Amino acid sequence: MxxxxxxxxxxxxxxxxxxxxxxxxxxxxxxxxxxxxxxxxxxxxxxxxxxxxxxxxxxxxxxxxxxxxxxxxxxxxxxVSQVPEGRQIFSTLTVTENLNMGAYTLGGDKEAIEQNRRRVYDLFPRLEERKNQLGGTLSGGEQQMLTIARALMAQxxxxxxxxxxxxxxxxxxxxxxxxxxxxxxxxxxxxxxxxxxxxxxxxxxxxxxxxxxxxxxxxxxxxxxxxxxxxxxxxxxx
Amino acid sequence: MDKIRDGLAPLRKVPALWWQVGLLAAAILVPIPLGDYYRSVLWRTALYIILGLSLNIIVGYAGMFQLGHAAFYALGAYTAAILNLYLGVPLLLSLPLSIIIPGLFAYIITRPILHLRGDYLCIVTIAFGEVVRLVLVNNLFGITGGANGLSSIDRPELFGLVLRAPIYHYYVVLFFLVLTIFAMRRLEHSRLGRAWMYVREDQVAAEAMGIDTTHAKLLAFVLGSSWAGLAGWLYAGKLTVISPDLSKFLESVIMFCIVVLGGTGSIPGAFVGTLGMVTLPELFRPLKAWRDAWVGVSMVVMMVLRPEGLWPSRRVQMEIRGEKEEALAAPVNPAG
Structure with missing residues (x-):
């Protein structure tokens, strides 16, 4: 089916x-x-x-x-997660904070969030390098990676x-x-x-x-x- | 301002706990050498900080306009007064209802209007504030006392001690202020606090990330309004006389200005805002006729020089200052 x-x-x-x-x-x-x-x-x-x-x-x-x-x-x-058109990231939040937002539905399950973050960083090593940077200061490509990564955080x-x-x-x-x-x-x-x-x-x-x-x-x-x-x-x- | 901040940099090295203990000790000791008038001014200041912080949940955290906040303040005070005068409930015991009833009203009123966008929501809240005031003036069910309000509410009694002198009330309000600050700090960093931040930044994206935005906004209104009810209860306990003026539009405006001038979303901001909007005008009583002019001028000056408020939260400052820098940097920052 x-x-x-x-x-x-x-x-x-x-x-x-x-x-x-x-x-x-x-x-x-x-x-x-x-x-x-x-x-x-x-x-x-x-x-x-x-x-x-x-x-x-x-x-x-x-x-x-x-x-x-x-x-x-x-x-x-x-x-079901959606990556919206036009890289709608939160430009005043850091990369990590943006990712945390994606994991909102997981609630307080810290272990699962940490695990997802690990997976996402493996997929996008670039984001890990910039995890404390503000979303708005990333390049266009990095922002697109961040939106995808954020959607993946919800598993x-x-x-x-x-x-x-x-x-x-x-x-x-x-x-x-x-x-x-x-x-x-x-x-x-x-x-x-x-x-x-x-x-x-x-x-x-x-x-x-x-x-x-x-x-x-x-x-x-x-x-x-x-x-x-x-x-x-x-x-x-x- | 930034220079002053740099000059204060060495002070930042002092551990936060020392600051907190020191400020609390100062707040406890300050009224002792002062006379009753100044003690009352301190009481008023602390009360408006609580009001500012309660409105900050709605305006600062969740990012919605609310220009009818005083209505919930009035509801809290009237709940306490009516319970006391007609049913003989001691003031201390009416606290839970003084918090619950404004919260309930907030739920009923805001539930149908939450989908409204900023400015439209703002108009509805103004109307609500006025409706509450007019209902109170018109002596609803004959229990609100009409334009004169309600008087001779019993003084609150704590373990047999009748709270009469301003200094007792100051300590009561200080206790609730400390509680409020503690609660706000927890709230800011909670899951709900994050949800509010996302809703404020981008509602559609927040919804797409699995946040029930309606629920989050509703909670902001209910929590903030309940807290205003608590302030109303404190007011009724000290003054023992309340009137529909509590729900005046100007009161709502003052609360709104405390939040915005102090710094939206910032706890210390509510302190600075209250100092500017409530304490200073009170201390310069001879100049009070100039207060409206002072509010107007300070608003204009602030919007030009410091749109993020006097003591902004770091996030809001980045939003406002950052946009300018981004706009300047845009042409040299190609996509990719």
């Missing part, structure tokens, strides 16, 4: 019908990429899953439990990343995607939203293409990379 299953999801932003019946499935251990143009509904999909927006219709099931309509703060506790089973490559230098983009693969190798299922379709499909097992609130295409990532329409519309080939 799929870890995350979305059926016929409809979401509105005010009067704008942003998602018009999205169906999506993520199996345990997979990396799934969600690609599409601006305004296709990629971010909306993530925000609906994480509970920041309530769907009008449709169901979201995570690990057999319905989570549509559950408040965001409870969804985190169930094992998620499903990690959702929203445009992790946004505004980063090409070399850093490569590093970030390598990290995504590494996190996945540790057993964390990943749902990735990206405008950088090529990079996103290269790292993923499967992909979905979203257009104006509908899933128009889905399948194994390799297949999508070869697909005529995808190549034309999203990979900039003729």
């Amino acid at each position: 799929a870890l995350l299953k979305i059926e016929n999801l409809h979401t509105y932003y005010g009067h704008v019908h942003a998602l018009k019946g999205v169906d999506l499935e993520v199996e345990e251990g997979e990396i799934v990429s969600l690609i599409g143009a601006n305004g296709a509904g990629k971010t909306t999909t993530l925000r609906t899953i994480s509970g920041l927006i309530r769907p009008v219709q449709g169901t979201i099931t995570f690990d057999g439990q319905t989570i549509s309509g559950v408040p965001a703060h409870q969804i985190v506790g169930k094992g 998620p089973r499903l990690l959702m990343l929203d445009e992790p490559s946004l505004g980063l230098a090409p070399l850093l983009v490569k590093t970030i995607f390598e990290t995504v693969r590494e996190i996945n190798a540790h057993g964390v299922t990943i749902l990735l939203v990206e405008q950088n379709a090529r990079a996103a499909l290269k790292v993923a097992h499967r992909g979905y293409v979203l257009e104006t609130g509908h899933v128009v295409l889905s399948g194994p990532a390799r297949g999508l990379l070869q697909d005529e329409r995808v190549r034309k519309a999203y990979l900039g080939e003729k």
Whole structure:
């Protein structure tokens, strides 16, 4: 059974019908990429899953439990973490404090928090070097690492990343995607939203293409990379 | 200001415990050589520090505007007075209800308006303060005494000792002040304190990190308001006369200024703020007509020269000063 299953999801932003019946499935251990143009509904999909927006219709099931309509703060506790778009770190908190925030749902379990911090620092040695530095003084790439690390502190089973490559230098983009693969190798299922379709499909097992609130295409990532329409519309080939 | 701070640097080497013991000893000894008037001024100062600290939970920690805080102060005082005058409850025993009832009101009032953003929330709290004042003036159920308020409340009695002289009241208020400071320090570093900090910094991110933001904000309001109720109880015990003026808008403004001028989110800030907003105007009583002007001028000067307050918490200072530096540094700091 799929870890995350979305059926016929409809979401509105005010009067704008942003998602018009999205169906999506993520199996345990997979990396799934969600690609599409601006305004296709990629971010909306993530925000609906994480509970920041309530769907009008449709169901979201995570690990057999319905989570549509559950408040965001409870969804985190169930094992779904989101890395928000645009590196929303707390710039006046230190790296360590930012990480502690991610572990909020673990409560006072100091041992688990310490263990997670260890794991996160192993993954991002750069952050350990800067653990007492203020978030705002980190470089763009380091800030992106920090948002990912912060989300990992909650020990998620499903990690959702929203445009992790946004505004980063090409070399850093490569590093970030390598990290995504590494996190996945540790057993964390990943749902990735990206405008950088090529990079996103290269790292993923499967992909979905979203257009104006509908899933128009889905399948194994390799297949999508070869697909005529995808190549034309999203990979900039003729 | 920063120069003064550097000059005081050697003092920082003195262990914190020595400071705390020394200040406490000073607070205990100071009123002894003074006359009753000055003892009352000290009492007032300590009371407003408690009020400032209670409002600091809402404004400083959780980052919400509250310009109706005096209403909860009044509710605490009226609870004590009504219990005493109509049911004969000794003042000391009414303390729990003087804390619980304002907290309950805070829950009922703020629950439906928590989703409002800063300025709108602020307007609603102003309205609430005024509603409470008008209800008290209009003699609700005939028990609030109308515009004259309630008088001849029994003096509090502690182990057979009737607390009459100002110095006793000063020590009572000092006891609660020490308790408050202790509680605030614990609260600041608790899990709830961290949750408030995250909510203040970025509500959506906090929610996405698994914090029940509504719950956190509600707790800030309830705790802060209950604490204001405690201050009201202390007030009723000393003055034995209370009136709807307790819930005046100006009272709320003074409390708000104590927090903001002293330094949002900072415990020593509430001390400095109270000194500036309550103690000095009281000591310069002949100039009191100028007080409003003094408040206005000091506000403008502060906002220009020291927007983070006189004794800010380090975090708020970084937020305000840091933004300027970041803005200056931005062009030479490319992404990546």
